[in-house]
Structures are given as structure tokens and as C-alpha cells.
Amino acid sequence: xxGPTVRVLDDAQGVxxxxxxxxxxxxxxxxxxxGVFHLCTTGGSTPAALYRALRESxxxxxxxxxxxxxxxGDDRFVARSDALSNVSPLDAQLLSASADGTASPLSPSAVxxxxxxxxxxxxxVSAYLAELRxxxxxxxxxxxxxxxxxxxxxxxxxxxxxxxxRSPLALxxxxxxxxxxxPTHIEPHVPRLSLSLGAITSARxxxxxxxxxxxxxxxxxxxxxxxxVADAPAKAALIPTATWLLDTASAAKLSA
Ligand code: 6PG
Numbered sequence: 001x002x003g004p005t006v007r008v009l010d011d012a013q014g015v016x017x018x019x020x021x022x023x024x025x026x027x028x029x030x031x032x033x034x035g036v037f038h039l040c041t042t043g044g045s046t047p048a049a050l051y052r053a054l055r056e057s058x059x060x061x062x063x064x065x066x067x068x069x070x071x072x073g074d075d076r077f078v079a080r081s082d083a084l085s086n087v088s089p090l091d092a093q094l095l096s097a098s099a100d101g102t103a104s105p106l107s108p109s110a111v112x113x114x115x116x117x118x119x120x121x122x123x124x125v126s127a128y129l130a131e132l133r134x135x136x137x138x139x140x141x142x143x144x145x146x147x148x149x150x151x152x153x154x155x156x157x158x159x160x161x162x163x164x165x166r167s168p169l170a171l172x173x174x175x176x177x178x179x180x181x182x183p184t185h186i187e188p189h190v191p192r193l194s195l196s197l198g199a200i201t202s203a204r205x206x207x208x209x210x211x212x213x214x215x216x217x218x219x220x221x222x223x224x225x226x227x228x229v230a231d232a233p234a235k236a237a238l239i240p241t242a243t244w245l246l247d248t249a250s251a252a253k254l255s256a
Contacts, residue, residue, distance in 0.1 A: 004208075004242035008251045012211035015245045016049035019209055022243060023054065023149060024062050026205055030148035031067045038137050040071045040147040040199070042161075043086030046209045047151065051093035055105075065105040069135060070094075073150060074162040074194035075114040077121065077179070084188050087113045114193045121179020124193050129177060140202045143176050145195075150203035154210040155186055158218045158232030161199070162192035169196040170233040197229070197236040206242035208234065213249040220253035 009015050023039065030037040041047055054063055075086045082088070095104050095111065112131060118124035133139065138146040152160040162180045163169040169178060176199070180192035200206055210219060222232045229235045237244070246254075 002240050004238050004240065004244050006244045006246065008246045008248060011247050012049060015209055015211040015247050016053045018245050019050045019207060020053035020059050022207055024059060026149040027064050027068060031064045035067060037064060037068045038071065038147045039068060040073050040150040042073055042151040042153045043075060044153040046153045048089040048093055051090060055093065055098055060105055069110050069112065071112045071147065072114060073152065073199060074192055075116060076188060077116055077191040077193055079116060080113055084190060121193060125177045125179060142198060144198045144202035147203045149205045149207060150200060151207050151209065152234065152237055154208060154215055154218055154234050156214060156218050157186055158221050158234055160234040160237065162194035163197055163233040165231050165233065167233065169194060170230045197233060200236045201239060203241065206237050208237050208242060208244040210244065210250050211247040215250040216253045219246065219250055223254055
């Protein structure tokens with residue numbers, strides 16, 4: 001089976017801009033084909049620069065915002081207003097007026113956060129799965145949502161979404177989504193809500209964002225044939241539908 005497309009840009013800004021162009025390309029194709037673009041975004045600190053790049057005038061007027069619906073592959077089980085929430089960077093960069101006063105191009109109803117106000121994880125998970133179905137997102141026969149584009153970041157331990165090494169969500173037959181206990185080996189130490197790896201293989205296209213020297217060790221493990229998916233869950237995205245955007249610092253430990 002052939003592998004993913006891997007691009008090495010100069011730096012994190014180059015990754016953000018290439019990611020924004022890829023999002024617009026996928027959005028344009030999805031809207032042309034189905035009238036709607038279901039984007040599943042990632043958490044962590046990496047997507048903020050992507051959101052900013054999408055707001056730049058040269059790109060903002062090419063993005064079909066009105067036909068775009070934004071979902072989250074995972075979130076921290078904290079309030080939306082919490083700085084640790086994976087929604088807060090999007091709220092700040094895409095749902096707020098920009099510094100020059102330009103209004104947000106996105107309707108708040110087009111953003112679908114996990115129900116982190118729920119009493120417990122099973123309630124939040126079933127609410128999210130119901131919302132996906134209710135919004136008309138297509139699903140596989142195994143019950144996984146089929147996003148037009150799914151974004152992942154890469155953790156220093158080789159995780160993606162909130163699927164950590166040796167996690168039940170990294171195994172065959174894992175549930176579509178579940179609550180994840182607070183990791184003790186990696187920040188932030190808060191409980192999570194997450195789709196499992198099947199969401200990656202079910203997406204029409206995948207975009208992995210991994211800039212910075214801090215990712216070099218993890219990428220070397222992920223791209224090593226000696227590593228199993230269970231030990232580096234982001235390996236699940238080494239598939240032909242995926243594009244990996246690295247920079248020279250993060251790609252430093254990869255063989256040619
Ligand atoms: C999360 C993310 C997680 C993230 C990676 C990379 O909730 O933490 O979904 O999978 O993408 O940890 O995080 P950075 O972008 O901050 O390096």
C-alpha cells in the first residue's frame with residue numbers, strides 16, 4: 001500500500017500557510033461535490049497559526065465559510081471558556097472579529113464543540129455522536145463519521161487526537177469515541193473526549209501538522225517500521241489519503 005504525502009516546509013509559519021491552502025482546496029472540492037464541507041479540526045497549540053492564515057485576506061475570500069461545518073476530533077473535558085479547551089483557539093481566531101475589525105466569517109452555529117458541560121463522559125460522547133448524525137455527516141457501516149478533511153496534531157509521545165500510546169482507542173474494534181482518563185505522562189493532565197483512530201481511516205482526506213524540533217523524536221518513531229500503531233497512534237495516519245506537513249526542524253531525524 002502506498003503511503004502518505006509528506007511535505008517539509010521551512011518553518012511553522014510555512015506549515016500553517018500550506019495547511020490553510022490545503023483546507024481551502026478540500027473545502028472547495030467538498031462544496032462542489034456535496035454542497036457542504038465537514039472539517040474535523042485538531043486540538044493543541046498548532047492549529048491557531050492555521051486559523052490565522054485562513055483569516056488572511058488572500059485566503060479568507062477563497063474559503064467557502066457559509067458551507068463549512070467545524071467539528072473537533074477530541075477535546076479536553078473542561079469548559080469551553082477554559083484556556084485548555086481545544087475550542088478556545090478557534091473562538092479567538094475564527095469566531096471573533098480580527099484586529100482590523102473585520103467580522104468573523106464563520107457562524108457560531110457552524111462550530112460543533114463536544115458537550116464538555118455534560119455530567120460525565122458517556123453522556124458527552126453520545127451527545128456528540130448524535131449531533132454528527134443529526135447534522136447529516138455521512139457515516140461508515142462501522143459507525144465512523146466521514147469527514148471531508150480531518151486534521152491531527154502530533155504529541156511528543158506519538159499520540160494524535162487524545163489516543164495515547166497503549167490506549168484502548170488505538171486498538172482494532174475500538175469504540176467510535178470515548179472518554180479518556182487524564183494522561184499522567186503528558187500535559188495537560190485533564191480528562192479528554194476523543195474519536196478513535198477509525199475516524200482517521202474513514203475521512204476522505206487527512207492533514208497531519210507537525211512543525212518544530214519538539215516533534216522530531218516522535219516523528220522518527222512514527223515513521224519507523226519498527227514501531228506499532230498501539231505504541232505511536234499517529235501511525236494510523238500514514239495512509240494514502242493523508243498529507244503530512246513538517247518543517248525542517250521536525251523532519252531533522254527522518255531518513256531521506
Ligand atoms: C490535544 C490534541 C493533541 C494535540 C497534540 C499536539 O487535545 O492535546 O488534540 O492530539 O494535537 O498533543 O499538540 P501541540 O499542537 O500543542 O503540539
